[in-house]
Structures are given as structure tokens and as C-alpha cells.
Amino acid sequence: MEFxxxxxxxxxxxxxxxxxxxxxxxxxxxxxxDLGVGVLVPLADEAEQDRMIASIGPFWDANETWLVLxxxxxxxxxxxAHGAILTALYLPVAIMxxxxxxxxxxxxxxxxxxxxxxxxxxxxxxxxxxxTSLAQGYMLGLYIMGLISTPLTIGFALLCAxxxxxxxxxxxxxxxxGKAEGDLQSKAVNWCKGGVWGLILGIxxxxxxxxxxxxxxxxKWFTGPSLIYLAPLPIISGLLIVYIxxxxxRLSVNPNKEIWGPFVAAMALFALSFLGMAYSxxxxxxxxxxxxxxxxxxxxxxxxxxxxTLFVLPTILAYTALSYYLFRxxxxxxxxD
Amino acid sequence: MDALILSRIQFGANISFHILFPTITxxxxxxxxxxxxxxxxxxxxxxxxxxxxWVKVFALSFALGVVSGITMSFxxxxxxxxxxxxxxxxxxxxxxxxxxxxxxLEAVFLGIMLFGASKVPRWLxxxxxFLVAFGTTMSTFWxxxxxSWMHTPAGFELRDGVVFATNWWDIIFNPSMPYRLxxxxxxxxxxxxxxxxxLSALRLLxxxxxxxxxxxxxxxxxxxxxxxxxxxxxxxxxGLNTLExxxxxxxxxxxxxxxxxxxxxxxxxxPNEETRSTDFEIGIPNGASIILxxxxxxxxxxxxxxxxxxxxxxxxxxxxxxxSFRVMVGTGFAMLFLSWAGVWMLxxxxxxxxxxxxxxxxxxxxxxxSGWVATLAGWYVTEIGRQPWLVTGVxxxxxxxxxxPPVMVLSTLIGYLVVYALLIGAYISxxxxxxxxxxxxxxxxxxxxxxxxxxxxxxx
Numbered sequence: 174m175e176f177x178x179x180x181x182x183x184x185x186x187x188x189x190x191x192x193x194x195x196x197x198x199x200x201x202x203x204x205x206x207d208l209g210v211g212v213l214v215p216l217a218d219e220a221e222q223d224r225m226i227a228s229i230g231p232f233w234d235a236n237e238t239w240l241v242l243x244x245x246x247x248x249x250x251x252x253x254a255h256g257a258i259l260t261a262l263y264l265p266v267a268i269m270x271x272x273x274x275x276x277x278x279x280x281x282x283x284x285x286x287x288x289x290x291x292x293x294x295x296x297x298x299x300x301x302x303x304x305t306s307l308a309q310g311y312m313l314g315l316y317i318m319g320l321i322s323t324p325l326t327i328g329f330a331l332l333c334a335x336x337x338x339x340x341x342x343x344x345x346x347x348x349x350x351g352k353a354e355g356d357l358q359s360k361a362v363n364w365c366k367g368g369v370w371g372l373i374l375g376i377x378x379x380x381x382x383x384x385x386x387x388x389x390x391x392x393k394w395f396t397g398p399s400l401i402y403l404a405p406l407p408i409i410s411g412l413l414i415v416y417i418x419x420x421x422x423r424l425s426v427n428p429n430k431e432i433w434g435p436f437v438a439a440m441a442l443f444a445l446s447f448l449g450m451a452y453s454x455x456x457x458x459x460x461x462x463x464x465x466x467x468x469x470x471x472x473x474x475x476x477x478x479x480x481x482t483l484f485v486l487p488t489i490l491a492y493t494a495l496s497y498y499l500f501r502x503x504x505x506x507x508x509x510d
Numbered sequence: 511m512d513a514l515i516l517s518r519i520q521f522g523a524n525i526s527f528h529i530l531f532p533t534i535t536x537x538x539x540x541x542x543x544x545x546x547x548x549x550x551x552x553x554x555x556x557x558x559x560x561x562x563x564w565v566k567v568f569a570l571s572f573a574l575g576v577v578s579g580i581t582m583s584f585x586x587x588x589x590x591x592x593x594x595x596x597x598x599x600x601x602x603x604x605x606x607x608x609x610x611x612x613x614x615l616e617a618v619f620l621g622i623m624l625f626g627a628s629k630v631p632r633w634l635x636x637x638x639x640f641l642v643a644f645g646t647t648m649s650t651f652w653x654x655x656x657x658s659w660m661h662t663p664a665g666f667e668l669r670d671g672v673v674f675a676t677n678w679w680d681i682i683f684n685p686s687m688p689y690r691l692x693x694x695x696x697x698x699x700x701x702x703x704x705x706x707x708x709l710s711a712l713r714l715l716x717x718x719x720x721x722x723x724x725x726x727x728x729x730x731x732x733x734x735x736x737x738x739x740x741x742x743x744x745x746x747x748x749g750l751n752t753l754e755x756x757x758x759x760x761x762x763x764x765x766x767x768x769x770x771x772x773x774x775x776x777x778x779x780x781p782n783e784e785t786r787s788t789d790f791e792i793g794i795p796n797g798a799s800i801i802l803x804x805x806x807x808x809x810x811x812x813x814x815x816x817x818x819x820x821x822x823x824x825x826x827x828x829x830x831x832x833x834s835f836r837v838m839v840g841t842g843f844a845m846l847f848l849s850w851a852g853v854w855m856l857x858x859x860x861x862x863x864x865x866x867x868x869x870x871x872x873x874x875x876x877x878x879x880s881g882w883v884a885t886l887a888g889w890y891v892t893e894i895g896r897q898p899w900l901v902t903g904v905x906x907x908x909x910x911x912x913x914x915p916p917v918m919v920l921s922t923l924i925g926y927l928v929v930y931a932l933l934i935g936a937y938i939s940x941x942x943x944x945x946x947x948x949x950x951x952x953x954x955x956x957x958x959x960x961x962x963x964x965x966x967x968x969x970x
Contacts, residue, residue, distance in 0.1 A: 230621070230624075230625060231621030231622070231624070231625050231626070232621060234572075234573070234576055234617040234620055234621065235614065235617035235618045235620075235621065237576065237580065237617075238609070238613045238614050238617045240580065241579075241580055241583050241609055241613055242609050242610070242613075242614075244583055244584060244587075245583060245605055245606055245609045246606070247587075248583070248586060248587060248594055248598070248602065248605065249594075249598065249601075249602030249603065249605060249606045250602070252591075252594035252595050252598035252602065253591075253595055255586070255587045255591070255594060256587055256591025256592075256594065256595060256912070257591075258587070259584060259587030259588045259591070260587070260588060260591060260912050260913075260914055262588075263588050263914055263918055263922075264918065264922070266584055266588055267588070267922040267925065267926075270580065270581045270584060271925055271926075271929060273577055273580055273581075274577040274578065274580075274581065274929060274933070275929070277573050277574075277576060277577035278573055278574055278577060278933060278936075280573060281569055281570045281573040281574075282570075282936060282940060285566060285570055285940050285943075285944060286936065286939075286940050286943065287943055470598055470599055470602055471599045471672075471674055473599070473674065473675060474598070474599040474600070474602055474603055474674075474675060477603045477675075477678065478602065478603050478606045478607075481606070481607055481610060481611075482606075482610065485610040485611060485614075486610070489610070489614040489618075492614075492615075492618050492619070493614070493618055495618075496618050496619075496621050496622060499622060499626060499629055499630060500621070500625070500626075500629070507624075507625050508625065508627075508628065509562060509565055509566065509624060509625070509627065
């Protein structure tokens, strides 16, 4: 099973690492905005809350499925890494799961339970979104620190928890600029302005911290010609941030133009940061301990999954696109009929 | 308590909570498609009314199923890393196919099915309903394949203590898969039939008279009456299959200690693992031999065959399997009696649920949850009955557990239990509230989309 001259135990793990990375990135971008909308809920009044939640109604469930796919790929392609990572992150994973449960069900209960409970379920929706975002940021931070818990690494992980939550809130607000109208839209522009600093600090902190945790990563970035061909990453990121800042200023004046500008730019920013991280950590899946080649499942098992993936993944992307197309435009009240 | 027992309780609690909701959505998706098609063809509002009520129940159940399912996918890694390390080459592809062919399909088209009725053409909305139902069933297929393979593994070889696939056809169509799949799909059908009948009975008792609720009630009772005999037959076949591949489980189900002929069918008793006998046994002579071997002299395996020479117990704990089995079968017979009685009485009354005797309707109300009881009991029989094995003959449950501090498992377990208890309470109370609201709202004409005139309420 050679492919482009590479033996199966080389190209299959690499392909699956790429697929898993893609799933994580899509998850972070898609569920990121609906988690962010959840975190922003307390800042709005009840009618606006309904509108905000309606804007993510048809999507949140499919968005979360990317997390299941990402964790599923980790599980099936790199089983030993799956065990090592998840047992190291036992508590934050449990907190994230409780958060996901709370927000997922609150979404339904909010509108179906008696009205007197609606406020309580709105809070559950907020609390669940917040817990999920914080837990994911914490896990990201601890992963960058090599999954080792010392006071220093835990401090960094806590910082990442805050940054990722602000980052999610930012893309949540950017989503609302596109989906909302009137007062809520102006509020969303202001939320974005408030969150952009968190975005910069978060990406900055993670980019600066990784090379200093591991000399291997430091050497990958700062020795030889790599510095030159990696330079576009930080430069484009910087330009994107400048664009976001100026677009937000224009949006406060005219809320009808470039409404998707900040959202798309923020997605690109997330993608670039993710690429940078992937470059830093490759070939390790458990930082500095286990490479994707050491922990991969048997090629026979991987090829079985890959064949299906090649057919199914484009289909999934196509009908996901169909769903976003059908529910395009400004968010309207969610109705079953 | 050690991490093993705590992790087992946690996994048991998670999967018990989870299965409640897929059990509803698997079959309810098809029922909704049926309502939708009946409406498309006849244009009768009652089918749309039924659809509109039950699609809300579907949405709520689906959300609970999704979030508790995400929990499951993480539990493998956090609590049972040994499982994937040993059998990942088989479990992995099966889980991957479940995610790729089922989860995305249902999640994406659910959005269109729930909120797209006014945005997409009718055929696309009906198509989305079909794809959601199809997705839930595909998901059942893959997860039952994996579960059955763990009970009756086939098509693999062991190399250096790790399982490798040798024949995917044998893995997918392993010996117990067809029986388990049919048994589970029927269980879902029955759960939904009785949920619909029971909740509709409550709405009738609360005075609702509309066409929607009466159509729902009829659909539920007739569906239950049609499925339950098939299920009893299927359950029997599944039992015979288990006898062939996991005799210790059947011995525990029957509460039979000594292998031999003329084994009675124990209706009630208290299995005692200390004395290795069943106390206060009430049974039908030769019953178990006749059911399992189709003759009184049939030899039925006993639990004492599964004790090693050094006294190590190699059979599952008897009492939970024994009692769960009786709860499942008892619930099944209550379903048979009540659904057939219902159909018989409906026939006598011109298929008019409003004319049914009140005590009958009252009895149907608690039956709304009978499917949950039977399904959980059935899963306890088969899963506890597999112990001490996780994958029969390949790895024990103990080998798979993670080395996590017990106190950590205990704290997350308490967290999950509290949340699950609250959510089940909230779920049932919201179902009741929705039923109450439907019963109350019926006097006031519903605002409908322009062009759709509500049917006049018939004089009754």
C-alpha cells in the first residue's frame, strides 16, 4: 500500500493526523461561534436573546458533531494517544461534557418548558457555554504545556481558558453582526470591539509560549531558512487583525456593508494560528512523548476508514453547505411550521 | 471503592441515561415520516397536528441524545483506555462509520426538518425527515454491530495481545448481530408506540378532543399491538442465540445452578450466590427446558459449570441479570395485554379513542414509560450478563479500566448523576407540560400559515 513512494505506515498516520486537524479546526470555528453566542447571552435583553439563539438554532447540533468526529478520529487512528491525552485531561473533559450537556438541552428546554423557567434555562445555556469554552481553553493551554501539571503550567492553562473564551465570544459577536439587525447588530459590533484585544492577547500568548516550552519547537521556528518561509504566518495574522479593527470602525458607521468581514477574517485568523500550532507539534500527538507514527492503528484498520472517509467527507461538507445556504440571511424566529 | 467499580457505575449511568433518548428518536423519526406522508397524500390536518406535537418531543429527545452521546465518546478515553488499545483496530472503524454515515446526516438534516418547513419545498422537507430517520437507524446499525461483536467476536486474530481484523464481513455480521439489531429496533418501535399512546391517553383524559390526539392514540396502540408479538418471537430467538454463544448469561437469566434436564421456568425467586441456589422459587416444571430446548428432557446449562477449580467465579452476578430479565419480560406481557385489549375495544367502538373506558386510559398513562423500563432492563440483562468479560473471551472489563484516582472518578460520577436526575425530571415534566398545553390550547384556534384553513372542530 505505497502512496507517492511512502509506505503505508507513513502516509496513513499523516493523512489521519491531517483529517483530525481539519476536524478540530472546523469544530473550533463552527462551534466556536455558537459557544460564543452562548457566552454573550447575559449581555442582551430577552427578545435579543431569542434572536441570538435563533441564529444558531439550525446549526449548533451539526457543529458539535465535528467534535465527535475529531475525538473519534483520535480514538480510531491514534488509540494510545487518545487514552494518554484524555486521562491526563480527565477533569477538564468532564467539566466540558457537563457544559455541553447543559447548553444542548437548555436550547430545547428554554422554549418548551413553562415560561416561568425560561430565565433559568437561559442561564443554564449561558453557564454551559461558558464552562465548555473555559474547559476547552484550559485543555488547549495544558496541551501546549506538554500535558504536565505544575503551578506554572496550570496558571498558563487558566490564562488560555480566558483567552479562548474571549476568542469564541469574538467570533460569536462577529456572527451576530452578520445575522442580526438594528440594536442587536450595533451591540454585536461593540462586543467585537471589546473582544478583539482578547483575540490578540490569546493568539500572542500561545504563539510565544510554545517555542519556550520546548527547545525542539524553538529550533523548528527560529533556525535556518524556516524563519523566512514561516514569516507569512505572523505577517498575514497581523494584517487580518488590522483589517478586523478597521472593518469594525466602518461597521459602527454603516452597519450594512462588510457585515461578514470580521467573521471571515476571524476564521482565517483561527486557521492560521492552528496551522502554526500544527507545525510546532508535528510529528507529536502527545507533546514530546508520542508521535503520530508510534501511536497509529494498524494500516489495515486505517485504510478501511479512509476509503469511507473519501466518499463521506465531501458529502458531509456538501450538505452542511446546503444547510447554511438554506438558513442564510438575517436570523428569523424559529418556527416548526 | 476502587476505580474499576466506580468507572463501571459511571459508564452504566451514562449509557443508561443516553439510551433512553435514542430509543425514542430511532422509531419516532419513522413515525414522523409516516405522519408527514399521510398529510402530504390526504391533506388532512389531523396528520399535521400529530406531526407538530410529536416533532417537538423528537427535538427535545434528540438534543438529550446528542449531548449524552458526546459524553459516551469521551468516556472510552477517560475511563477505558485499555479497550481501544486492544480492540481499536475493529472498534475504531465501526465507530468512525457511525459518526460519518449517521451523526452528520441526522444533525444537519434535523435543522432543516425542524426549522425549514417554511423555507424549503415540501419534497425537501419530507426528504429531510426521511434522512433524519434513516440516520438514526444507521447509527443504531453501527453501534449494535460493535456491541454484538463484543458479545460474540468473530473475524479477527490476536497478534502480540492486540486484535487485528481478518474478515470484515464476519465482524459486521457476527453471530448475535442480526438478533440484537432486530430486538433493539423493535424495542424502539414499542417504546415510541407506548409513549405516543400513553401521552395521548393523558391528553384525552384531560379533555382534549381534536383529531390530532385521536389519530396519535390510534397510531400508538395499533403500532404497539402489531410490534409486540414480533418482539416476543424475536426475543425468544435472541435468547436461543445467547444460549449458543453465552450460556452463562442464560443460566443467570433462568436462575439455574445445576446443568441438567427438566429445568423449571422460574417465575419468581431470590438467587443466593452464597448458598448457590435460588430461594423461594416459584416455577413451572420443565418450563426452561421446553423454552430453550423445545422438550422437557432438554439439558439446560447451569451456573455451577462456570466456576473454576480454584473457586473463581466465571459467570456474571446472578441477581441483577435474573431480576432485570423478569422486569423486561413482565413489561413485555403488560404491553401485549394492554395493546391488544386496546385494539379490541377500539374496534368495538368504531375506532373512537374518546369512547374508551376511563380505567383503560388511566392504565395506558404510566405505560408511556414502559418502553424505557423494558429497554433498560433488557440492556442490563445482556450487559451485566456478559461480565466478567468486556469482549467475550478476548478481554475482561478489569483489563480495560484507566488508572485514574478513584476520588476523581467519584466526583465526576456524582456530577453526572445529579445532572442526569435533574434532566430526566425536567424532560418528563416538559412532556407533561406540552401535553397539558395541547389539551388546553385546543379550544383556541391556532394561528396558522396563510392559506391553510384549520379544519372545523367536529361536533361531538
